[in-house]
Amino acid sequence: MQVTVNGVPTDVDDDCTVAALVAARTSGHGKVAVARNGDVVPRSGWESTRLSAGDSLEVLAPTAGG
Amino acid sequence: MTVHEVVPALEQEEKADPFLLGGETFTSRLLLGTGGAPSLESLERAVVASGTELVTVALRRVEASSSASMLEVLDRCGVRLLPNTAGCRTAREAVLTARLAREAFDTSWVKLEVIGDEHTLLPDPIELFEAAEQLVDDGFTVLAYTTDDPILGRRLADIGCAAVMPLGSPIGSGLGIRNPHNIALLRDAVDVPVVLDAGIGTASDATLAMELGCDAVLLASAVTRAREPERMALAMRHGVEAGRLARGAGRIPRRWHAEASTPMQGLPEL
Numbered sequence A: 001m002q003v004t005v006n007g008v009p010t011d012v013d014d015d016c017t018v019a020a021l022v023a024a025r026t027s028g029h030g031k032v033a034v035a036r037n038g039d040v041v042p043r044s045g046w047e048s049t050r051l052s053a054g055d056s057l058e059v060l061a062p063t064a065g066g
Numbered sequence B: 001m002t003v004h005e006v007v008p009a010l011e012q013e014e015k016a017d018p019f020l021l022g023g024e025t026f027t028s029r030l031l032l033g034t035g036g037a038p039s040l041e042s043l044e045r046a047v048v049a050s051g052t053e054l055v056t057v058a059l060r061r062v063e064a065s066s067s068a069s070m071l072e073v074l075d076r077c078g079v080r081l082l083p084n085t086a087g088c089r090t091a092r093e094a095v096l097t098a099r100l101a102r103e104a105f106d107t108s109w110v111k112l113e114v115i116g117d118e119h120t121l122l123p124d125p126i127e128l129f130e131a132a133e134q135l136v137d138d139g140f141t142v143l144a145y146t147t148d149d150p151i152l153g154r155r156l157a158d159i160g161c162a163a164v165m166p167l168g169s170p171i172g173s174g175l176g177i178r179n180p181h182n183i184a185l186l187r188d189a190v191d192v193p194v195v196l197d198a199g200i201g202t203a204s205d206a207t208l209a210m211e212l213g214c215d216a217v218l219l220a221s222a223v224t225r226a227r228e229p230e231r232m233a234l235a236m237r238h239g240v241e242a243g244r245l246a247r248g249a250g251r252i253p254r255r256w257h258a259e260a261s262t263p264m265q266g267l268p269e270l
Helices: A018-025 B003-015 B040-050 B067-077 B091-105 B125-137 B150-158 B180-189 B203-211 B229-249
Strands: A002-005 A008-011 A033-036 A056-064 B019-021 B024-026 B030-033 B054-061 B080-083 B109-112 B141-146 B163-166 B195-197 B216-219
Touching: A018 A033, A018 A056, A033 B091, A056 B067, A056 B091, B003 B229, B030 B040, B030 B229, B040 B067, B040 B229, B054 B067, B054 B091, B080 B091, B080 B109, B091 B109, B091 B125, B109 B125, B125 B141, B125 B150, B141 B150, B150 B163, B150 B180, B163 B180, B203 B216, B203 B229, B216 B229
Parallel strands: A002 A056, B030 B054, B030 B216, B054 B080, B109 B141, B141 B163, B163 B195, B195 B216
Antiparallel strands: A002 A008, A033 A056, A056 B054, B019 B024
16 A cells, blocks of 8 residues: 655555554664654554555654754 | 862852753753754764753654764763754644654653744744643643743743743854843843853854853854864853853943043052
């Protein structure tokens, strides 16, 4: 199925969870946050939150700034 | 105490002059932004030279981030991370970004930034206030980046912001403190810490902020974009300390005409 990840249309498995998406996208450090359709997905919900077709996801990490 | 013990005692007193922010105690009154550093090595040297204990970081899409190595550097420096909401233009964006930052950084502290104009990067006071209200209600420790308007500053303090952070001049401009009068009025208007944030160009600007009564100074570009960031970071550290000492010492009143410090008595007739 197709979702949008950080603004880019992306194919993911039908049973893809937020946790799986994060694992595939990040370098392993823990300081990551995810928004799904404009709402925060708490870390405690990453394993249990399955993506749906058409979801819009933002996977964010710290960067220099401010 | 002998005369020769006075200065060391003052220096000890200065070191034991804690900066209370959000219910926590800091030694350094200099907060450093991490944006604009030419390299991670340069950033690390500047952070160490500055003596800061609190650095701001932003949240961006993971592809654009070199976050793992930056986090390692900041971890090595032993500094605490303060997430910001840089780039947000509405209260809705800022609140969501703060909530995401809370997840990523495991902290409820946030430097709240809501920008109203892309050319000046000046805060949007209405969106800022609305976001601050929501985040305070949500349990955040809100450090609000604001204009130098004393009334807005007081309103932000009244709703529970942990610090009010007025700009000296636009972000990255290096124009220093354009309206010292407003900064002094704002300082008098609130009981929470006032942190001069944005516009600092050089160490004397940081000193002036402290002389005006600010509790701390937050800067980034003045250090990270200096020809020698490490040296400027050290200058800022001393500038903040000098301003704090001078504020405590009490400046002499300004006079229209000269007042001789050398006595006229005993003046020889030559």
